[in-house]
Structure formats: structure tokens, C-alpha cells
Amino acid sequence: MSIGADTALIAGSGLLPALLKGAAPDLLICEMIGAPCDLEGDHLRFRIERLVPFLDELTDRGIKRVVFAGAMQRPAIDPEQFDPRSAQLVPRLAMAMQAGDDATLRAVIELFEEWEFEVIGAHEIAPDLLPAEGVLCGTPSAVDEHDAQRGAEIVSALGASDIGQGAVVARGLCVAVETLPGTDAMLEFVRYHKGLRADLKGLKGVFYKAPKPGQDRRVDLPAIGVQTVANAAAAGLSGIAFEAGGVMLLDRAAVVEAAEAAGLFLWACAP
Structure with missing residues (x-):
């Protein structure tokens, strides 16, 4: 798969994000506030409380694909930071989180797909993994x-x-x-x-x-x-x-x- 600047990497901690960045240097690196990644440089930082504006910004930047990589801890939530549209997602995400990690990941993938992003695996960028x-x-x-x-x-x-x-x-x-x-x-x-x-x-x-x-x-x-x-x-x-x-x-x-x-x-x- 040819990966260019139309792909965003939602980066957590650990070695994997760096390996993907090495395989595809043009990735847009995104870092969630409260769950920092280990990559150096300027990243697109976002809050989970403002997830919808973040998804809109990815669309505005011409992003077509998204890959998740690295360990990502759950950040502390600040209710005052929610925008109205992101706040509407809280019941949906909270229910998924109560059902376990798999359900949470499925819910997150569904959200990105609703914004018409293709969610790909890390191994699709670096098959040798x-x-x-x-x-x-x-x-x-x-x-x-x-x-x-x-x-x-x-x-x-x-x-x-x-x-x-x-x-x-x-x-x-x-x-x-x-x-x-x-x-x-x-x-x-x-x-x-x-x-x-x-x-x-x-x-x-x-x-x-x-x-x-x-x-x-x-x-x-x-x-x-x-x-x-x-x-x-x-x-x-x-x-x-x-x-x-x-x-x-x-x-x-x-x-x-x-x-x-x-x-x-x-x-x-x-x-």
C-alpha cells in the first residue's frame, strides 16, 4: 500500500509509531492530549473532549486513511472542555468502554468510518512486522x-x-x-x-x-x-x-x- 500525506497516524507510546513513521515519513502525526506519544516534532494535538472538531480538521486537511499505533492510556476527562457535538458521543463511548477494550476500539473505528476515513492496520504500512x-x-x-x-x-x-x-x-x-x-x-x-x-x-x-x-x-x-x-x-x-x-x-x-x-x-x- 502506498502511504502518503493523506494518512493520519494516531500515535501512542512505544516503538511502533516510530517504525511506521520510518516506513511512511509523510504520515500526519496526531497526539491525544493526556496520552502523549514518544515521537519528537510538531504534531496535530487533540482532546478527546473535542473529538468531532478533530475529525472535521482531518477532513479539511484531506486525510483519507487513519492508522492507530502505540499504547494509549485513557486520559482524564474535563467535562468543561466538551463542545456540543462531541458531548453527544459520550453515552455511546461510555457504553462501549463498559463493555471492554474490544467494544471500545470498535466504537472508535465506527466513529472514524462515519467521517468516511478508511481505518488501516499498522501491518498494512509495514508488512514485515x-x-x-x-x-x-x-x-x-x-x-x-x-x-x-x-x-x-x-x-x-x-x-x-x-x-x-x-x-x-x-x-x-x-x-x-x-x-x-x-x-x-x-x-x-x-x-x-x-x-x-x-x-x-x-x-x-x-x-x-x-x-x-x-x-x-x-x-x-x-x-x-x-x-x-x-x-x-x-x-x-x-x-x-x-x-x-x-x-x-x-x-x-x-x-x-x-x-x-x-x-x-x-x-x-x-x-
Whole structure:
């Protein structure tokens, strides 16, 4: 896909927005006040309380496509900042937020589509973010393969309830699951409790990650970065398995290098 100045990047924190900016330098960078991004430079800043004027401005600037990338915390809401048209959206968005992250993202996408913007995924700008099926480094054992399969089953069940996108499994036992605090918090929990596995015949474990069933893959695709590898190694795991075509590797070369250095396997599994 050819991406030019008619595409806006709604940027959150983390490495992904920078990777997209590198792949498509002409992107219009948009930053929500109260949820800053890590990109330097002048951005189009907007308030969630004035969402409708922001959408109108994107239209006036000739924007045709929008991509969301990076972690975005929910900003504090100032009721006095609402304009009349944006205020009418509050009940709709509040209801979606109460239904969970997936419902919130769907509601946001619907709003942008109502302004006739095409919402695209980060991987449509940078296709190399999504590895194809195969082992990228290391060699999963038969036990690891079984644990990855068990992890896929657990993550599918979690995702169906809009809970999380990851789990750690060791010899078929579920050691931890990803919830609201996220992947880093889950792996820290596993690291803190890795002594519990000391008497289980060298039990290590596999971190498995995948999108939620039925997830709109244009937004919030799970991602693995160098820090994820470092945290998995610190947790005493044998490797990381993930759904091929459904999980982004942030800076693939660096992630593979980190995994090799740590003695972990990286395996893109068939969906």
C-alpha cells in the first residue's frame, strides 16, 4: 500500500509509531492530549473532549486513511472542555468502554468510518512486522510444542471473554495469564514465582501470544519487542511462541538477536 500525506497516524507510546513513521515519513502525526506519544516534532494535538472538531480538521486537511499505533492510556476527562457535538458521543463511548477494550476500539473505528476515513492496520504500512509461519531462532522441544498448543487454547478462551492476549504454560500447567496490567506484569509475576517450578524436573515454560478471537486486526494487534524477550528470559522460560500473521515483532532483527543471545526460541505458529 502506498502511504502518503493523506494518512493520519494516531500515535501512542512505544516503538511502533516510530517504525511506521520510518516506513511512511509523510504520515500526519496526531497526539491525544493526556496520552502523549514518544515521537519528537510538531504534531496535530487533540482532546478527546473535542473529538468531532478533530475529525472535521482531518477532513479539511484531506486525510483519507487513519492508522492507530502505540499504547494509549485513557486520559482524564474535563467535562468543561466538551463542545456540543462531541458531548453527544459520550453515552455511546461510555457504553462501549463498559463493555471492554474490544467494544471500545470498535466504537472508535465506527466513529472514524462515519467521517468516511478508511481505518488501516499498522501491518498494512509495514508488512514485515508480521512474521510468516516458522521458527525464527532456537529449537522448540516436543514439550515446548505441547505447551504452545496448550497456551493457544488458553489465550483463545481468555480472548473470547476480552481478558488478554497471552499466557505462560509449563508442561501443560497454566502458570500465568495476561490481564489488564499487560504482558510485562505477567512475565514479572512468572519471574517472581519461578522458584515454584524448581522441583518440577527442570520445568521452564513457554510464553504464548495471539490476537483475541474475532478481534478487528486493524487495531491493538499484540506485539513482541526486545523487552518482551528480556522479560521472558528473566522469567526462566524456554521460548516465545505466537500466532503467525497475528503478532507483530517490533524490530525483528533486534528481537531475534536478543532471543538468540538469551537462548530462547522464537516460533511463529500456524493459527
